[in-house]
Amino acid sequence: MAERLLEVNDLKVRFATEDGTVSAVDGISMELERGKVIGIVGESGSGKSVTAMTMMGLTRGVNARFEGEVLYKGTDLLKVSDRGMQNYRGNELGMIFQDPMTSLNPVYRIGEQIVEAIQAHENVDKRTARSRTVELLRQVGIPNPEVRVDDYPHQFSGGMRQRAMIAMALSCNPSILIADEPTTALDVTIQAQIVELINRLKDDFNSAVIFITHDLGVIAEIADEIIVMYAGRVVERGSKRDLFYDPQMPYTWGLLGSIPRLDRPRVERLHTIEGSPPSLINLPEGCKFRPRCPHAFEKCKQEPPLENRVGTPGHLDRCWLDVEYKRAHRDETISPGSEAAA
Amino acid sequence: MTALDQAVEPGDTPLLEVRHVKKYFPIKQGVVQREVARVHAVDDVSFTVREGETLGLVGESGCGKSTLGRTIIRLLEPTDGQIIFQGHDISHLRTGKLRPLRREMQMVFQDPYASLNPRKRVGTIVSDPMKIHNLGSRAEQKRRVGEILETVGLSPEHYNRFPHEFSGGQRQRIGIARALALRPKLIVADEPVSALDVSIQSQMLNLLDDLQNELRLTYIFIAHDLGVVRHVSDRIAVMYLGKLVEVSPAEELYTRPIMPYSEALLSAVPIPDPDLAEKRERIVLEGDVPSPINPPSGCRFHPRCRYATDVCGQVEPPLVDYGSGHLAACHHPLNVDQATLQQVGVAEQYTPAESDSSTLPQDTSGRSSPAAAPNSD
Numbered sequence: 001m002a003e004r005l006l007e008v009n010d011l012k013v014r015f016a017t018e019d020g021t022v023s024a025v026d027g028i029s030m031e032l033e034r035g036k037v038i039g040i041v042g043e044s045g046s047g048k049s050v051t052a053m054t055m056m057g058l059t060r061g062v063n064a065r066f067e068g069e070v071l072y073k074g075t076d077l078l079k080v081s082d083r084g085m086q087n088y089r090g091n092e093l094g095m096i097f098q099d100p101m102t103s104l105n106p107v108y109r110i111g112e113q114i115v116e117a118i119q120a121h122e123n124v125d126k127r128t129a130r131s132r133t134v135e136l137l138r139q140v141g142i143p144n145p146e147v148r149v150d151d152y153p154h155q156f157s158g159g160m161r162q163r164a165m166i167a168m169a170l171s172c173n174p175s176i177l178i179a180d181e182p183t184t185a186l187d188v189t190i191q192a193q194i195v196e197l198i199n200r201l202k203d204d205f206n207s208a209v210i211f212i213t214h215d216l217g218v219i220a221e222i223a224d225e226i227i228v229m230y231a232g233r234v235v236e237r238g239s240k241r242d243l244f245y246d247p248q249m250p251y252t253w254g255l256l257g258s259i260p261r262l263d264r265p266r267v268e269r270l271h272t273i274e275g276s277p278p279s280l281i282n283l284p285e286g287c288k289f290r291p292r293c294p295h296a297f298e299k300c301k302q303e304p305p306l307e308n309r310v311g312t313p314g315h316l317d318r319c320w321l322d323v324e325y326k327r328a329h330r331d332e333t334i335s336p337g338s339e340a341a342a
Numbered sequence: 343m344t345a346l347d348q349a350v351e352p353g354d355t356p357l358l359e360v361r362h363v364k365k366y367f368p369i370k371q372g373v374v375q376r377e378v379a380r381v382h383a384v385d386d387v388s389f390t391v392r393e394g395e396t397l398g399l400v401g402e403s404g405c406g407k408s409t410l411g412r413t414i415i416r417l418l419e420p421t422d423g424q425i426i427f428q429g430h431d432i433s434h435l436r437t438g439k440l441r442p443l444r445r446e447m448q449m450v451f452q453d454p455y456a457s458l459n460p461r462k463r464v465g466t467i468v469s470d471p472m473k474i475h476n477l478g479s480r481a482e483q484k485r486r487v488g489e490i491l492e493t494v495g496l497s498p499e500h501y502n503r504f505p506h507e508f509s510g511g512q513r514q515r516i517g518i519a520r521a522l523a524l525r526p527k528l529i530v531a532d533e534p535v536s537a538l539d540v541s542i543q544s545q546m547l548n549l550l551d552d553l554q555n556e557l558r559l560t561y562i563f564i565a566h567d568l569g570v571v572r573h574v575s576d577r578i579a580v581m582y583l584g585k586l587v588e589v590s591p592a593e594e595l596y597t598r599p600i601m602p603y604s605e606a607l608l609s610a611v612p613i614p615d616p617d618l619a620e621k622r623e624r625i626v627l628e629g630d631v632p633s634p635i636n637p638p639s640g641c642r643f644h645p646r647c648r649y650a651t652d653v654c655g656q657v658e659p660p661l662v663d664y665g666s667g668h669l670a671a672c673h674h675p676l677n678v679d680q681a682t683l684q685q686v687g688v689a690e691q692y693t694p695a696e697s698d699s700s701t702l703p704q705d706t707s708g709r710s711s712p713a714a715a716p717n718s719d
Contacts, residue, residue, distance in 0.1 A: 267573075272541065
């Protein structure tokens with residue numbers, strides 16, 4: 001079995017705000033081994049980015065409260081001091097942010113920013129750091145890196161900026177790469193390039209990846225295991241095949257049914273999940289998806305625990321519905337109108 | 343054809359004709375602001391939109407699709423060419439003359455967070471267009487706002503709220519309500535769902551569909567998500583670097599793309615099905631879209647095209663009519679057999695003036711056969 005790099009146990013993150021306490025993440029657990037890709041899917045406000053930023057120690061503040069553990073190679077990162085985190089960020093965990101337009105500093109050259117990252121973590125002279133930077137830019141597919149290293153961010157296109165961000169995240173050979181919506185701001189053609197790049201670099205650098213996205217199509221291409229989040233909770237978790245071919249949670253069905261798909265005949269009307277996600281300050285009682293769930297019944301007023309109900313090992317969900325009932329009814333949601341088309 | 347499609351059968355009268363429209367932006371430098379170069383954002387584009395239909399406009403960022411949308415509704419003035427709306431040339435009308443026209447064509451913007459004034463109440467945002475055009479008394483305007491809010495799935499009680507009190511999806515509904523306030527005929531929707539979550543996105547697409555049926559709207563739907571575009575469109579126009587490279591009935595573009603760029607664009611769309619995703623051969627386009635300041639010669643796609651030959655770099659291909667409204671500009675068309683190639687002709691009305699109309703595509707080199715799967719080579 002491959003080396004286990006990360007183990008998150010029942011992580012909870014709460015923020016005190018003027019309007020009340022926001023439970024941004026309420027009990028997420030995961031294990032990540034070298035060479036694996038975990039995909040976290042969910043809509044805005046589901047807690048996927050807060051989870052990632054907490055692992056990196058970026059959500060610490062006077063109003064933040066944490067519970068649970070984030071064990072990186074046995075060390076609980078939640079207990080590491082702010083100064084101590086510097087040894088983990090970059091060296092052990094690298095992060096790629098969503099928006100390559102705003103996460104690079106516009107007044108410094110691309111190269112300077114990567115050199116700075118290298119020198120912050122390693123005791124090397126500027127010349128070595130610079131030649132490493134050129135090499136990194138070459139690895140992420142920037143053409144003519146010896147010249148482009150002296151460009152400013154505005155001289156790079158969106159895709160190239162995201163490549164530069166990836167080069168920066170990889171600059172200190174981290175074991176885990178956390179990618180928070182790395183392809184969302186990009187065109188499909190560029191998105192395909194970036195997904196391919198992350199996959200290749202994962203093998204080259206022998207690292208593990210946490211890939212956060214709302215795009216189920218991208219997840220289907222890159223992830224080994226998938227975690228679906230809703231209102232700060234994990235509502236379903238399993239292997240890629242479990243999630244796509246035997247989804248157990250009506251929310252997952254809703255996500256799968258809401259996307260207009262190119263691999264299926266055009267449907268007349270898309271499935272919609274009625275309403276919008278709940279406020280994290282005033283969460284509904286019981287199952288958090290109950291107010292929007294067309295299959296909700298009496299028992300849903302109690303919150304179902306995340307457990308294995310299907311029998312496939314490692315496939316967990318939070319839904320009281322009978323497994324056979326779900327298998328009989330989910331296609332109405334996932335592929336509406338497919339019976340008519342067939 | 344489904345029953346729904348028949349209900350909104352597009353009419354034959356063109357609502358909008360775009361004839362050889364160009365939009366260049368000057369790049370100025372120096373003390374005297376001398377023009378040193380031009381961005382060729384939209385470069386000789388022609389098409390027509392029939393009443394009641396939805397035309398999807400797709401392409402990568404920087405291909406000029408938003409500029410084209412803005413030029414059509416005259417937020418921008420075209421550098422050259424004509425825009426004919428309901429039989430009138432509106433290409434160079436001045437502000438005053440444009441005003442009555444604004445009632446007929448409206449726009450829905452991409453970012454629901456940036457396109458609503460945060461200091462105005464919802465009621466004001468939606469009723470302002472009616473005030474500007476002096477439509478009805480204040481009481482009537484207020485009643486109408488209530489009606490429109492209900493049409494788009496909000497409630498009349500939202501009249502006195504501010505935009506920040508709404509979620510992204512609700513804000514986009516307000517944006518749509520504002521566009522509907524003047525009962526326009528044409529709505530240009532520029533990436534109306536791309537800033538929204540998937541579950542909200544599908545609500546919005548269904549809403550736009552319902553509104554089209556109820557109000558007989560015509561849409562120009564600009565988006566980069568090919569799944570979304572296929573779902574909403576009757577016809578689809580593909581743009582690359584300011585040029586129209588393919589126009590096709592919606593379904594046909596997906597089963598039978600003729601221009602290699604359309605093929606690559608389709609193949610880049612990730613498919614939410616792990617087994618299919620693994621089996622599929624993907625064409626990953628190298629590099630980025632070139633700069634529109636100095637676009638490549640000949641076919642603008644040739645530096646990134648895997649089928650490109652010498653002719654592609656030298657001669658701009660004309661838009662060729664492959665029948666049933668399917669036009670494409672390519673020297674090496676895909677999914678076309680030799681027999682069809684003998685019969686096709688240039689679509690004179692739509693083809694760019696600079697293209698060489700005498701060069702019809704010759705070569706099918708055994709890789710194009712309409713019966714075979716699109717990626718059979």
